Amino acid sequence: MLDKINDIKEKIQSFSIENEDELEAFRLEFLSRNGKVQSMFGLMKDVPNEKKAEVGKLMNEVKNLAHQTFENAKVELLKSEEKEFGALEDITLPVESTYTGSYHPLNRALNEIKQIFLRLGFNIADGPELEDDFHNFTALNFPPDHPARDMQDTFFVRKSEEEQDLVLRTHTSPVQIRLMKEKEPPLRSIIPGRVFRNEAVTAKSYFQFNQVEGLYVNVRVTMGELIETLVMFAQLMYGSDVKYRVRPSYFPFTEPSIEMDVWWESEKGGQWLEILGAGMVDPNVFESVDVDSEKYTGFAFGMGVDRIAMLRYGIDDIRLLYDNDIRFLEQFKS
Amino acid sequence: MKISYNWLKQYLDFDLTPEKTDEKLTLLGLEVEETETVGSDFEHFVVGEVKEVRAHPNADKLVLCDVDLGDETVQIACGAPNVSANQKVPVAKVGATIPVPMKDGSYLTIKKAKLRGETSNGMICSESELGLSDDHSGIMVMDDSIETGTPLKTALDVEKDTVFEVALTPNRPDASCHIGAARDLSAVTGGELKNPYSNIDEKESNLNDDISISIEDEDKCHRYVGIIVDDVKVEESPNWLKNRLTAIGLRPINNIVDVTNFINHEISQPLHAFDYDLIGDKKIVVKSYDEEKKFITLDSIERTVPAGSLFICDGNGPVAIAGVMGGENSEVTEGTTKILIESAYFNPSSIRKTSKSLALQTDSSYRFERGIDPSIQQKAAWRAAELIAELTGGTINPNVVDVHPVKTEPIDVALRVSRINHLLGTELEKEQVVNILSKLEIEVSSSDEDKLTCIIPTFRPDITREVDLIEEVGRVYDYNNIPRPDSSPFISPQPLSDREEFQERIRELVKSLRYKEISTNSLLSKKEADLLADEDFQIHSLNPVSQENTTLRTHLTGGFLKAVQYNLNRNATQLRFFEIGHIFRNSDEGTWIDGIEEHVHLYMGLCGQSKKDNWQSDENDFSIFDLKADLEAVFNNLGISDSIVAEAEGNNTIVYKYANQEASTLKRIDSELLKGFDIEADVYGAEIDLTLLLQNGIGKKEMTYQPIVKFPTFEFDAAFTVDKGVRAGDLAKEIKETAGEILQSVSVFDVYEGENLGADKKSIAFRLTFLDSNKTLNIKDVEPVVQKIVQKLEKTVGAKLRS
Known part of the structure; x- marks a missing residue:
């Protein structure tokens, strides 16, 4: 067996x-x-x-x-x-990788900023790029002879005695006015958008750029909360160990006004770099939109997206952002 | 504006290093943009005496000098052509560091050296090597009377200084001078401000026989003080004064002009000194003219000053442009023996207008246009007069003329301590607040429980409201010291706006269709704008930055075509771009602003090869149908495929309408446009009006699952012969409408032209896919529907079923 x-x-x-x-x-x-x-x-x-x-x-x-x-x-x-295969079956034959879509670096940077403020409870609002004098200047407490109202700094589309001047907005702040006119506080929004300054095109300047504005109006909003919000933003954007400082500054539409610097290390060594301007909404601004400035307080801030994108991606010539060279765009992968 | 560290110390004792001072000033709101070290303390530099000069045995261009340094005599090799015995010269001893950097940015430290075999124990310096001037033609030869061995610092009476370039914000005119900056510093260091002006008494204006002063334009000139100093001797200023001025970048001129500049940077009161003997009729009239005036300023330039500008005039006409620059005709020169000192307050906006229209900003206009202290004029004039008298040996005329038609009094502003803490999020006590304010010379005149009444000094025109005082307290307290809030009381977050959600959804969708996002200019040239829209629609900038960017874009097409042209010129072969941006058109209705349509558009465009030539397939160019498919994918994803109506316009354009409005266009870009943008390639573009879709309620993303039909589809192929002019799209539409719901989809699987059909005929083969959610379809169910379609097509366009 x-x-x-x-x-x-x-x-x-x-x-x-x-x-x-x-x-x-x-x-x-x-x-x-x-x-x-x-x-x-x-x-x-x-x-x-x-x-x-x-x-x-x-x-x-x-x-x-x-x-x-x-x-x-x-x-x-x-x-x-x-081990036996046809010439066209050779799996090692090189192929071209599939063409992919991509976001523009300005939008990538903006998206990062948006995501941070969405986490901090902000809504996202918008407004026109072509603005009238009231929203761009008067309601924001710019005196009549402020230099920004000059033809040298601002693109005018209409300048006349009979009607309001029309300008390409010089900042996203006019949307603050639109928001406060439209709705009672509390308000908590960021406003991204394109803005314009009458500047020649060079490696360092361009006649258009992008800003993100922020506005929070409520009862008992304090400078302490503003700084806390900005610190949270800086830590989420630049890392939790970011070194920062807040210093007094001046804007017509906020009082007190501040600017925030972060410490930036580069090949040339470290230096303070301004990343945003901010402040408590000026009582005159509240008055122009009929908000009771005794009852409500608020803060506003603004930052340049182009500058943030350039820092983030090491771009040294602002024109690259608007040339749309495909060899540049291709580098910003998904 | 420049602030010198040494100069600050004149008014305040503080023990901050220059680096710390930089930081403190910045944190007070006087942002230091740049810090520069000027001058040198000249350690290891002495005045030496050249005893003997002899030839260098091994070098033609060098000589050997024995130089007495006071305590020793050393041999130094020197290459300067002007060195000779018995000269007093500046010597950098071994160990000295030359204060001027070398070409590579490093600093040379003198060592004991051998030059061509001969020892050299130091260096005889030129003025340029010492940073005193640009002169490097030879060594500096000093005055014989200086004792040999004197430290160079003592001999030259110079010092090392640190200069801060401060970016002054427009609300701080008080800080545009050293006393102002020192006052701010005293608030954080606690030191006592030593203000030389607090000991100067004002005198009654005493109309003076030597000069008459009158103000005609009192709106523009609130005060004009004149003091005369006689018997002056115009000379070089002493070293201490020259050091102050050179440190902040001013060129010393003479002991009179230098004093006026010194006062301006000390207390921010611009002064002007006239040569008294050149003042016509011994009278000064402050006035503006209704017409333009030509005037030669003291820099010998003839300027055209616009009507309405303020002038200082004498009996003959203008002698100075008020607050901006004096005239050549009354300038202080070497021969001047008697001067009139002007100390005035001019209206800031008047000076700003004049300075701007002349494109001439001076240290004087910089301060006037910000708003100087309207109370300091007489005191500043006295201080200047005293300094000038001291330096020139002059005699002050004790009579002062002080014309003061518009007086500014200090104002009271109420401040609640509770409001400070409410706005800043601090817990400051009343005492702290009063202490901070007093350091800024803001006096609290009375206080009850919470409320302080503050007297605002006239040098702070920016403080008029409670909130302005809160800023003062905040910046001195230092915003970085505000405690972090215990909790962050975020209001309940609001849902994202439809617009934001819609726009970002579209952006993601188009990217997933493999488009690359571009960002193009909002402003085009007039020529480009004309290619895209009629003038009636266009909006122009009144002050364009260049002719390339004059007109707001009416479409996104232009920017896309520029990007295409840019890339084709750089040999790119495959362009698939999209952009989301605002467009602007004149319109009867307005989106935000009356008469201006400002919509957000999406642009999608293709150019070049969809596939490159490779072993798998030949190259394949993009066609209009690639873009059409992508565009329809967008409509499909938005769920509007069924409600959007396509209308062909000619054979290069399809207009897509939603709710009877033009929502999108799909185009083969026409040759004229391509030529206008200098492109030699086929380009396809689609523009979609997102604002319009959003206004029609497309923004909401509502999705509901539809049960999947259990029964199979039934396919039926039908080819029709039609006239060539008949549009396939129209046929498909007709088929859909005739068949009704049972027809799930229609596609075209073949298009054919051939002689057997007839010269002006073509055949289009449709694949009809039927589906019924309740049963399995068979030919019997479908046949009657097909019959209906055939009859309908035959009737409407004479179509014949081929098979």
């Missing part, structure tokens, strides 16, 4: 499988319903009870060997088949 089993085992081991036909022959001889493995188990009934365990174990080993040999041979055959 054991000899018979060992004989099958030997046959399995010595069977040569070099092609599909031989593989099939192997299957028929050993693994089919009438194959040697199946018929080997038929012998079990003649085995005395006390030997059944030992023989059964051996038979199972042989059965496993047959299956194993078959599977191994099959994989080997497949592999050898793949």
Whole structure:
């Protein structure tokens, strides 16, 4: 009995499988319903009870060997088949990577800023790029002879005695006025958008750029909260270990006014770099939109997106942002 | 504006290093943009005496000098042509560092050296090497009377100084001088301000026989003080005065002009000194003219001064442009022996207008246009007179003329301590507040529980309201010291606006269609604008920055085409761009501003190859149908495919209408436009009016799952022969309308022209896909529908079913 089993085992081991036909022959001889493995188990009934365990174990080993040999041979055959392929089937043929879409770096930077302020509970609002004098200057407490109202600094679209002047907005702050006119406080919004200054196109200046404005008006808004908000922004934008400082500044539409600097390390060494201007909404601004400045206080801030994008991506020429050279755009991958 | 560290110390004792002072000034709101070290203390520099000069044995261009340094005599090699025995010369001894950097930016320290085999123990310096002037033609030769061995610092009477370039905000006219900056510093250091003006008494105006002064234009000149100093000797100023002025970048001129400049930078009172003998009729009249005036200023330039500008005139006419610059005709010169000192207050906006229109900003106009202290004029005049008398040996005429038609009194402003803490988020006590204010010379005249009445000094015209005082307290307290709030009381966040959500959804969608975002100019040239829209629609800048950027974009097309042209010129082959931006048109209705349509548009454009030539396939150019498919993908994603109506205009444009309004156009860019933008390639573009879609309520993203139909679709192919002029799009539309809901989709799988059809015929083969949500369709269900379609098409366009 054991000899018979060992004989099958030997046959399995010595069977040569070099092609599909031989593989099939192997299957028929050993693994089919009438194959040697199946018929080997038929012998079990003649085995005395006390030997059944030992023989059964051996038979199972042989059965496993047959299956194993078959599977191994099959994989080997497949592999050898793949060694032969047509010229156009060569999987190593180089391809061109698929053309992908991308966001402009200004929008990537803006998106980062937006995501931070969304987390800080701000809504996102918008307004026109072509503004009237009231929204761009008067309501924001710019005195009549302020230099920004000069043709040298601002693009005018209409300048007349009878009607309001129209300008390309010089900042996103006029949207503050629109928001406060439209809705009672509390207000908590950022306003991204394009703004314009009458400047020549050079590596450092351009006649258009992008800002993000912020406004929060409520009862009991404090300078402490403003600074806290700006610090949270700076930490989320530039890392939690960012070194910052707040210093007094001046804007017509906020009082007190501040600017925030962050410490910036570069090849030239470290220096303070201004990242935004801010302040508490000036009572005159509240008055121009009929908000009670005793009851409500508020803060506003503004930052330049172009500048942030240039810092972020190491862009040293502002014109690159508006040339739309595909070799530049391609670098801003998803 | 420049502030000198040494000069500040004249008014305040403080022990801050220059670096710390820089930081303190900045944190007070006097932002230091740049810090510069000027001059030198000349350590290891002495005055030496050249004893003997002999030839260098190994070098023609060098000589060897024995130089007595007081305590020793050393040999120094020198290459200067003018060195000779018995000269007194500045010597940098071994260990001295030359204060002027070398070409590479580093500083040379003198070591014991051998030059061509001969020892040299130091260096005889030129003026340029000492940073005293640009003269490097030879060594500096000093006065014989100076004792040999005197430290150079003593001999030259110079000092090292640090100068801060301060970017002064327009609300701080008081800080445009050293006393103002020192006052701010005293508020944070606690030191006592030493103000030389507090000891000067004003005198009654005493109409003087020597001069008559009158103000005709009292709106523009509120005060004019004149003091005469006689018997002056115009000379070079002493070193201390020259050092002050050179440190802040001013060129010393003479002891009279230098004093006026000194006072201006000390207390921010611009002064002018006239040569008394050149004043016609011995009278000064302050007036403005109704007409333009030509006038030669003391820099010998003839300027055309606009009508309405304020002048200082004598009996013959103008002698100075008030507050801006004096005239050549009354300038103090070497021969001057008697002067009139002018100390006046001019209206800031009047000076600003004049200075701006002349494009001439002077140290004087810079201060007047910000608004100087209207109370300081007489005191400043006395201080100047005393200094001039001291330096020139002159005699002050004790009579002062002080014409003061518009008086400014200090104002009272109420301040609540509770309001400070309310606005700043601080917990300041009343005492702290009073202390801060007193350092700024803001006196608290009375106070009850919470409310302080503050007297605002006249040098602070910017403080008129409680909030202005709160800023003063805040900046001195230092905003960085405000405690972080215990909690951040965020109001309940509001949902994102439909616009924001819609716009960002579109941006993401178009990017997923593999478009690259561009950012183009809002302003185009007139020529470019004319190619895109009629003049009636265009809005122009009245003061364009250049002719390239005069007109607001009426479409996004122009910017896209410029980007295409830019890239084609740089050999780019595959351009697939999009932009979202504002467009501007004159219109009957206004979006935000009356008469101006300002909409947000989306632009999608293609140019070049959709596929490059490679082993898989030949190159393939973009076609209008690639863009059409992408555009329809946008409509499909917005869920408006069924409600948007496409209308072909000719064969290069499709206009897509939503609710009967033009929502989008798809174009093969026409050749004229391409030529206008200098492009030699096929370009396709689609522009979509997002504002219009948003106004029609497309912004909301509402999605509901539709159950998937369990039954299979049934496809039926039908080819029709039609006249060539018949539009495939019209046929498809007709088919859809005739078939009704059972028809799920229509596509075209073949278009064919051939002689067997007839010369003016074509065949269009449609694949109709039917679906019923309740049963499996078979040919019997579909046949009647197909019949209906065939009959309809035959009737409307004479179409014949081919198969």
